Amino acid sequence: MQPYEERLTAPRSWWFASVLVGVAMALIMLPFGTLPLLGGLVGGTAVAAVVTSAYGSVRIRVVADSLVAGDARIPVSALGEAEVLTGEETRAWRSYKADPRAFMLLRAYIPTALRVPITDPDDPTPYAYLSTRHPEALAEALKAVRQSAS
The missing domain is CATH 1.20.5 (Single alpha-helices involved in coiled-coils or other helix-helix interfaces)
Structure with a gap:
């Protein structure tokens, strides 16, 4: 499941x-x-x-030990602690705070997002920015997978 x-x-x-x-x-x-x-x-x-x-057909899923966001598949072991973004923080991270190397699954019509640092030293991507309507639930799912893996 x-x-x-x-x-x-x-x-x-x-x-x-x-x-x-x-x-x-x-x-x-x-x-x-x-x-x-x-x-x-x-x-x-x-x-x-x-x-x-x-x-509007892009999906975000937490499957087994991976985060699947659009075409990207990132192992949960390569992710840091997720940060829930709302309001002004969401706008800031998709504009002037954004890093051009970041993975951005951006949908401007969604007012909330999740920013997850990528901790893999071999990956130059500093973080993944994911527009999501349920950032708390996604953060909890990532945390649950991380805890079950350890």
């Missing part, structure tokens, strides 16, 4: 924006007739929805 799993879905307003993209494409196709107008509406909405879905 996985102690933690989260999908960083896109907000509802982005799905509404997908429909607006379809309407814009329909208006662009309006001078060419009714069939192109409908094609623009359906095609524009579909393409925008696929892009929105792909951006």
Whole structure:
């Protein structure tokens, strides 16, 4: 059983924006007739929805002895103590405090995050910044895996 799993879905307003993209494409196709107008509406909405879905399909999981965030798989043994970020700290760590070498799984529409130092001396990545709606639960899951491994 996985102690933690989260999908960083896109907000509802982005799905509404997908429909607006379809309407814009329909208006662009309006001078060419009714069939192109409908094609623009359906095609524009579909393409925008696929892009929105792909951006919102990233997952964060704690599986066995690893943290899986998007395409990254980091052993929990290579992680330090997690720091829960909220409010101004979240904005600071994704902007002026950010290290360009850090692993950033950033979703600006999520107001909370977790910053986890990477302690592996062979890895130049100083920390992982993970946008998450449940930073306390993710920190607890990482702590539980670390304690069970020792």
